[in-house]
Amino acid sequence: MSTAGKPRVAVTRRIYPSLIEELKSVYALDDNQGDRLLPPEELARRLAAADGALTFATDRIDEAVLAAAAKLKVVANVAVGFNNFDLAACTRHGVLATNTPEVLNESVADHALALLLAAARRLGESERWLRAGHWKRWEFDQFAGADLHGRTLGIIGFGRIGRAIARRAAGFSMRVIYADTARLPADVEAGAQWVGKEELLRQADHVVVMVPYLPSTHHLIGAAELALMKPTAVLVNLARGGVVDDAALVRALRDGRLAAAGLDVFENEPQLNPGFLELENVVMTPHIASSTQATREAMARLAMRNLADALAGRRPPCLLNPDAWDRRRQ
Ligand code: DGY
Numbered sequence: 001m002s003t004a005g006k007p008r009v010a011v012t013r014r015i016y017p018s019l020i021e022e023l024k025s026v027y028a029l030d031d032n033q034g035d036r037l038l039p040p041e042e043l044a045r046r047l048a049a050a051d052g053a054l055t056f057a058t059d060r061i062d063e064a065v066l067a068a069a070a071k072l073k074v075v076a077n078v079a080v081g082f083n084n085f086d087l088a089a090c091t092r093h094g095v096l097a098t099n100t101p102e103v104l105n106e107s108v109a110d111h112a113l114a115l116l117l118a119a120a121r122r123l124g125e126s127e128r129w130l131r132a133g134h135w136k137r138w139e140f141d142q143f144a145g146a147d148l149h150g151r152t153l154g155i156i157g158f159g160r161i162g163r164a165i166a167r168r169a170a171g172f173s174m175r176v177i178y179a180d181t182a183r184l185p186a187d188v189e190a191g192a193q194w195v196g197k198e199e200l201l202r203q204a205d206h207v208v209v210m211v212p213y214l215p216s217t218h219h220l221i222g223a224a225e226l227a228l229m230k231p232t233a234v235l236v237n238l239a240r241g242g243v244v245d246d247a248a249l250v251r252a253l254r255d256g257r258l259a260a261a262g263l264d265v266f267e268n269e270p271q272l273n274p275g276f277l278e279l280e281n282v283v284m285t286p287h288i289a290s291s292t293q294a295t296r297e298a299m300a301r302l303a304m305r306n307l308a309d310a311l312a313g314r315r316p317p318c319l320l321n322p323d324a325w326d327r328r329r330q
Pocket residue numbers: 057078079080081082104290
């Protein structure tokens with residue numbers, strides 16, 4: 001297939017082959033379809049030759065990358081989170097930056113409940129014990145966990161995903177309280193009660209954190225916050241590593257100041273704080289909250305739509321830096 005005259009697009013991580021074929025029919029593609037994470041110099045080199053790029057949460061798009069990419073018009077993240085972008089630098093260089101909101105809300109909310117249930121009902125711990133051949137007889141209080149029904153769930157960050165989690169919690173007969181930067185209109189709250197973060201940590205039987213990672217949310221949950229929580233509580237983090245202070249969480253879990261945790265994201269992932277691996281009361285998944293076949297395809301397709309619109313001179317639907325529009329590269 002001739003690539004003459006086609007815009008050049010870099011795809012930095014492996015996606016479904018059918019999507020690669022679709023992209024190849026429209027673009028001259030520079031795809032990285034192995035399992036290799038591009039080192040920063042190689043990422044910069046590939047983007048330097050591209051008109052557009054499909055990027056992922058693992059790609060740091062910063063001043064150095066952008067300064068070397070003179071014809072790059074758009075970076076379309078296949079993720080709702082965009083803390084891997086230096087948005088101000090994208091705007092300065094007239095590069096449109098986009099993300100993939102909405103399409104992953106329900107899958108991430110499902111995963112929040114999966115982690116909450118698994119941690120509260122000690123699924124990982126009891127399964128490991130069973131597989132190790134320790135089950136010799138039934139015991140009255142074996143792996144007695146914590147209830148969800150009738151308890152209060154505190155959700156920190158009541159955006160689209162936080163609210164999808166609240167809808168599921170209602171199905172478990174939980175009362176929902178939330179903390180966010182401001183109170184939401186009553187129809188959006190849908191029965192959830194707005195409280196301050198500290199009040200939430202004191203009142204909630206279980207807590208889910210679902211805020212974007214920003215300088216202001218770095219270590220939003222640290223030692224002081226964990227100390228406010230009930231010792232019987234479960235903490236779930238599916239936001240971003242760095243929102244929770246992992247070292248403080250390890251100490252709280254180890255010392256019995258918190259019952260359990262369910263974690264999908266970690267500081268310095270894929271490296272884990274080794275303390276987590278020594279603990280039975282933590283359930284961990286490798287940043288897969290949105291990873292269902294259908295949702296990952298929907299995310300990639302939305303990113304492809306953002307990319308296509310930007311390269312065709314149309315305003316992409318999920319533009320993160322509207323200030324870049326007037327200075328976009330033609
Ligand atoms: C997101 O969409 O931000 C997920 O964390 C995947 O990177």
